[in-house]
Amino acid sequence: MRIENPSIVEHLGSVRLQGIRRMLELDSGTQKATPPNVAGQTQLIEREAIEAIEKRMAIVLPVKNEDLKVFEGVLSGLPHDCLIIVVSNSKRSDIDYFKSEKDIVDRFCQATNRRAIVVHQKDPFLARAVEKSGYTELLDEESYIRSGKSEGMLVGILLCGLLGKEFIGFIDTDNFIPGAVWEYSKHYAIGFSLSRSPLTMVRILWRYKPKMLGELYFKKWGRVSEVTNKYLNHLLSTKGRFETEIIKTANAGEHAMSLNLAMRLTYASGYAIETQELISILEQFGGMEPLADKTLTEKGVDVFQTETINPHLHEERGDSEHLYQEMLLPSLSVIYHSPICEESTRKLIYNQLVELDCIKPDEEVPRIQLFPPPQKANLQRMAESLDSQMEDISVPRGWLLGEKGTPKKSSVEARKVVYTDLDGTLLHPLSNSYSQALEGLRHLQEKKVPIIFCSAKTLAEQEILRKELEIRDPFIVENGGAIYIPKEYFRFPFSYNKSAGEYLVIELGASYAEIRQRLKMVVETGGCKFTAFGDIGTEEVARYTGLSLQQAQHAKDRQYSETIIITGNQRDKDLTLDAIHREGLHCAFGGRFFEVSLGSDKGKAVKILNELFKLNFDEIITYGIGDGENDISMLNSVEHPLLVQNADRHWGKVKAKGLVKIKGIGPVGFSQAVKQSVLNLA
Structure with missing residues (x-):
C-alpha cells in the first residue's frame, strides 16, 4: 500500500499530531523501491509489515441490534490474521438478537478458519469478572456492565489485554461497505508500522460520507465532526502563537491504539469517547500537566490521521436533535470541562451549545461521566474469574483453551517445570558442549515439561541454544536481569515491561x-x-x-x-x-x-515464573538444576533443588532446603538429574 507523507506535524509536549495522510494505493504491488520522482512525497508500506502487525492486533466490533446482513458483511471485510472481539448489547428478550449474532460469527469462523471472542455487555459472569478486577466504575447500580458504546469499547480493551494483543482497533458494525472495513484495518496496521513510539493512535477520516438526497450525494464531513473539530482546534491554538486546523478526526469512530496507550487513557461515556481520547492524550502527554511516566514518553506519542479511498456508508440514526443531544453535547462537554481548556474556548463552546438548543442560556454545561485508565484493572484476577467461561466465549467453541503453548489446566504432564543453569550445568564446564545433556533434554521434551534456562548468558547467547535444542519455553537472562516469554505462551495475561520481537519481557534489573x-x-x-x-x-x-x-x-x-x-x-x-x-x-x-x-536476582525471576505457571497450570512441581554458588537463589526458589558436580567432581558450596546432590559433571549430571529425580526413570 502507498500513503502520502504528512504535510504538517504539530508538536505539543510529547505529542506529535500528524496532518491528514491520504491513501494513494490499496495495492502497490511487489516493488520494494519508491521511484525517485515521488521519493519524499509518499511512503510504500510492504505487505509483510502490514501482515506482521495484523497478527498482533485485535479488532473490536461493538454491536447493538444491527441489520444481521450488514453485520455479516463487516465480518467478511476484516483481515484474516486479526483477532475478532465482538461486544454486543443487542436485545435478548422475545427475539434473541445476540444469539443470532453469535451464530453468524460461529458460521463465519468455521467456514474461514478464523477465531473470535463474543460477549454480551449484560452477561453476569462478565460483570463479576470486571468487579473482581477492581474496575468497578464500569458497573451500573445493579452491578452489570453499563450500557453504551463507550462501555462496550472498554470491555474490548480489557479483553484485548487479557489475550496479550499489542494493538486494538475499533470498527462500527453498521457499515454497508465491507471493502471500507478492510481498508480501515489496513490503515491501522500502516500507522503502527510507521510509528516509532509504543504510544500510538491511528484515526480514520472518511473520504466521503454519502447521503441519499434524491440521489447519492458524497458528503465530505459529518455534521457533528465539523463542530467538534472546530473547537478542539481552537483549544490547540490557544496553546501556541499560531492557529491550527490539524484535527480532522475528533469524532472518529474508526480508530486504533497500541494497547500501551489504550490502557493509560481516561475515557468518557457514550459518544464522547473518541473526543475524550484525544483530550486525555493532550492532558497526560501535552506538557501542560506533569508527566506521570517520563521514561515511557521519551519516544513521544504519535497520533496518525489517515484518509480512506473507500467512502463510509451507514444507516442514518436520527434527526438533528439526536445528533446534537447524544453526540455533539457530550463531545463538546469533555473539551469544555478539561483542565487544559482555556476560558476563551469555553465561552465559544457555551455559546455554540446555546445556539443549537443543546442547553438553555442559564444552564451549566453538563459533565460527562469519565472512566479511569483500564490499567487500573487487575487483569489476572479478571482472567481467573473468566476461566470457567473461556470455552463459551471463544468462537469456534473452545479454541482459546487449545492455543499452542497455552496448555489446558487439566494437563497433568505439564505440571512439572524444570529450571536449569547453563554454564557448568547444561553445558560442560570445560568443553562448553551440551551433547551429554541431550538424553535428559529429549526425555523432558517427550513429556512436554517446560525447560527454563536460568543463566548469566545474554539474550543472543540463549537464543542460539534455544534454536539448536528446539526449546520454546520462557527463559531468564543475565542472572535474573529479565524474563523473556514467547508471545501467546501463557493463556492468561500478565504485567510486562516491553515487547521485543517475539517476546514479552519482564525487566527486573537495572540497565x-x-x-x-x-x-x-x-x-x-x-x-x-x-x-x-x-x-x-x-x-x-x-x-x-x-x-x-x-x-x-x-x-x-x-x-x-x-x-x-x-x-x-x-x-x-x-x-x-x-x-x-x-x-x-x-x-x-x-x-x-x-x-x-543491580536489582536482578535469579531467585526473584524464578518466583515470578512460578506464579505465572501456577495461574495457567494450577498446581505445579518445580525443579532446579545448578552447579554452584551463582545458582543458590534459583535452587532456593524451587521445590526440588538438584546440584550436579563441577569439573573436579566435587559439589559446589550450596545450601538449599531439600538439596539433592547428583553424581555426574555438568551435562552428565543434568541427564542423570532428569532421569533420577524429575521423571523417575532411573
Whole structure:
C-alpha cells in the first residue's frame, strides 16, 4: 500500500499530531523501491509489515441490534490474521438478537478458519469478572456492565489485554461497505508500522460520507465532526502563537491504539469517547500537566490521521436533535470541562451549545461521566474469574483453551517445570558442549515439561541454544536481569515491561548503562583492579573466554549486567568486591568471571515464573538444576533443588532446603538429574 507523507506535524509536549495522510494505493504491488520522482512525497508500506502487525492486533466490533446482513458483511471485510472481539448489547428478550449474532460469527469462523471472542455487555459472569478486577466504575447500580458504546469499547480493551494483543482497533458494525472495513484495518496496521513510539493512535477520516438526497450525494464531513473539530482546534491554538486546523478526526469512530496507550487513557461515556481520547492524550502527554511516566514518553506519542479511498456508508440514526443531544453535547462537554481548556474556548463552546438548543442560556454545561485508565484493572484476577467461561466465549467453541503453548489446566504432564543453569550445568564446564545433556533434554521434551534456562548468558547467547535444542519455553537472562516469554505462551495475561520481537519481557534489573556508570564510580575511588567486557574488544573477550568471535560478541551484548575479570591477589579481589558492593551493586561469581548486576536476582525471576505457571497450570512441581554458588537463589526458589558436580567432581558450596546432590559433571549430571529425580526413570 502507498500513503502520502504528512504535510504538517504539530508538536505539543510529547505529542506529535500528524496532518491528514491520504491513501494513494490499496495495492502497490511487489516493488520494494519508491521511484525517485515521488521519493519524499509518499511512503510504500510492504505487505509483510502490514501482515506482521495484523497478527498482533485485535479488532473490536461493538454491536447493538444491527441489520444481521450488514453485520455479516463487516465480518467478511476484516483481515484474516486479526483477532475478532465482538461486544454486543443487542436485545435478548422475545427475539434473541445476540444469539443470532453469535451464530453468524460461529458460521463465519468455521467456514474461514478464523477465531473470535463474543460477549454480551449484560452477561453476569462478565460483570463479576470486571468487579473482581477492581474496575468497578464500569458497573451500573445493579452491578452489570453499563450500557453504551463507550462501555462496550472498554470491555474490548480489557479483553484485548487479557489475550496479550499489542494493538486494538475499533470498527462500527453498521457499515454497508465491507471493502471500507478492510481498508480501515489496513490503515491501522500502516500507522503502527510507521510509528516509532509504543504510544500510538491511528484515526480514520472518511473520504466521503454519502447521503441519499434524491440521489447519492458524497458528503465530505459529518455534521457533528465539523463542530467538534472546530473547537478542539481552537483549544490547540490557544496553546501556541499560531492557529491550527490539524484535527480532522475528533469524532472518529474508526480508530486504533497500541494497547500501551489504550490502557493509560481516561475515557468518557457514550459518544464522547473518541473526543475524550484525544483530550486525555493532550492532558497526560501535552506538557501542560506533569508527566506521570517520563521514561515511557521519551519516544513521544504519535497520533496518525489517515484518509480512506473507500467512502463510509451507514444507516442514518436520527434527526438533528439526536445528533446534537447524544453526540455533539457530550463531545463538546469533555473539551469544555478539561483542565487544559482555556476560558476563551469555553465561552465559544457555551455559546455554540446555546445556539443549537443543546442547553438553555442559564444552564451549566453538563459533565460527562469519565472512566479511569483500564490499567487500573487487575487483569489476572479478571482472567481467573473468566476461566470457567473461556470455552463459551471463544468462537469456534473452545479454541482459546487449545492455543499452542497455552496448555489446558487439566494437563497433568505439564505440571512439572524444570529450571536449569547453563554454564557448568547444561553445558560442560570445560568443553562448553551440551551433547551429554541431550538424553535428559529429549526425555523432558517427550513429556512436554517446560525447560527454563536460568543463566548469566545474554539474550543472543540463549537464543542460539534455544534454536539448536528446539526449546520454546520462557527463559531468564543475565542472572535474573529479565524474563523473556514467547508471545501467546501463557493463556492468561500478565504485567510486562516491553515487547521485543517475539517476546514479552519482564525487566527486573537495572540497565547496562546504569551499571556501567556505577562501575565507573568504583574505578574512580582507586585501588580496584578489574577489567570489564565493555572496555575491551571482541577479540580480547574471545581470548579470555575461549569463545569464537561471534560467540564473544554475543557475550558482550548485555542489557542488564556486566561481566568483569578481577585481577590481583585475594586481598585485591576482596577490596574490589567491597567497593562494588558499596555502590549498591551485586557481584556473583560464575566459575571464571564475575557478573555485576543491580536489582536482578535469579531467585526473584524464578518466583515470578512460578506464579505465572501456577495461574495457567494450577498446581505445579518445580525443579532446579545448578552447579554452584551463582545458582543458590534459583535452587532456593524451587521445590526440588538438584546440584550436579563441577569439573573436579566435587559439589559446589550450596545450601538449599531439600538439596539433592547428583553424581555426574555438568551435562552428565543434568541427564542423570532428569532421569533420577524429575521423571523417575532411573
